[in-house]
Amino acid sequence: MKKTGLMLFMLICMFAFPGLGHAAGSTNIYLDGKALNLPKNGEVQNVNGNIMIPIRVVVEELGFNVNWEKVTRTVTIKQADTTLKLVVGEKTATVNGNKMNLLVAPILKSDTTLVPLRFIGEQFGLTVHWDNAAKTAYLVTPGDNNSGGDVDPGNGGTTEPTPPTTPPVTDENLASIGGISFSDNKLMIATDKNVTxxxxxxxxxxxxxxxxxxxxFADTFSNILDSDKNGYLDVEGYPAVSKIRYSLYSNSPSTIRFVIDLNQAQNYKLTNDNDGLVIIDLNSDSTSSGRKLVVIDAGHGGSDPGAIxxxxxxxxxFNLAVTLKVEQLLKKETQFDYVLTRSGDTYPSLKDRVKIAEDMNADIFISIHANAGSATASGVETYYTRKESLALANVMHKYLVASSGLTDRKVRTKSLHVTRETTMPAVLLECGYLSNPKDDAILFTESFQNNVAEGIVKGIKEYLGIQ
Ligand SMILES: [Zn+2]
Structure with a gap:
């Protein structure tokens, strides 16, 4: 009972979701798969976007030990070695004597004391998944093998059951989610280990x-996730998909949940070859959506600097700067999709780069590089390996020459991993010579990079036949 009390207490302390809107009265709460009955005379309140829970009523009803001092209007909550003190109307609280700021002060409403639960919840380790559409919170007790089983959140048995529990896995053994993207009507989740x-x-x-x-989540997610470890992916141009969200759903075992919010019922096909990419394909017949997909590959990265x-x-x-400028332009294009093999200073292996393009059934692959050689060599080259890439190479090279203003060193063939191992038309652009003082002086200028990025996008559009 003591434990239940703690869990329930933590549970009721978790609600301060800014996105909640004003429908807090209809909030549902599930703890480890079980619905809680919130007392009618002390329903959850929304105060300026902060969810307030009637702690006195709920806690007393649940038998949790709480002390209310009427004169000082102070709530004292004790559990194990943690003591919280909150005072009605005051935006500071104490945790074991240490002052902490609150976003919103506790309030007294009729005979009920309401407390801001985000603050209190942060003192505990519950995993919270908030479904804003359903106004429902799913909570998972940390380090506790509660088998959630199926839950019924009251919408016709349509549930988001708690994940199956397995023995805890140490942090080092967890697979990192390194990135997610949605393109060509597919959600792609990159992992660094086998996952199920x-x-x-x-x-x-x-x-x-x-x-x-x-x-x-890999460290790269740290500035994407909010304080509750929730994140969102904007999806535009796909009528079936309204948004994609993800969160650290459970600590036991550490489980990341992705939810694809749909505007209509939608079939999917899961592909998990344990090769670092989990794909959820929403093209119901598992064929392409008809939209073309372009892979932009910024050469080298991370531990591999490329040429100096x-x-x-x-x-x-240089490669990344141009790639990100290309991306800015591609974001404005509505008739085809794109994916980057890297968008930061990381090093996907050459195999990884090919695999991204292959798994996604890309239509064209463009790798962006700069060359090095003798000090006198100057100009631009476009490389391809397989003959089906020649048409793409010719188009891209035309725009590379025009946009760079550098010497035309022609379209060339060479056996390069990314242009050889891919199966779609694939080219590698050498946008100038870093070994040449004249080229080097302009390659890192904004204007040169903008021009080349524009040229690359023009080439893509001409090749795809898009106006
Ligand atoms: Zn290179």
């Missing part, structure tokens, strides 16, 4: 849920 996703559909509203146990310029600049930085 659990995928299921839910109706009312329609959604597809993918739980991946024994995973954690005469002024000691790194090729990888």
């Amino acid at each position: 996703p659990n995928i299921f559909k839910i109706s009312g509203p329609e959604r597809i849920v993918i739980d991946i146990p024994n995973t954690k 310029s005469v002024t000691k600049k790194k090729e990888k930085d």
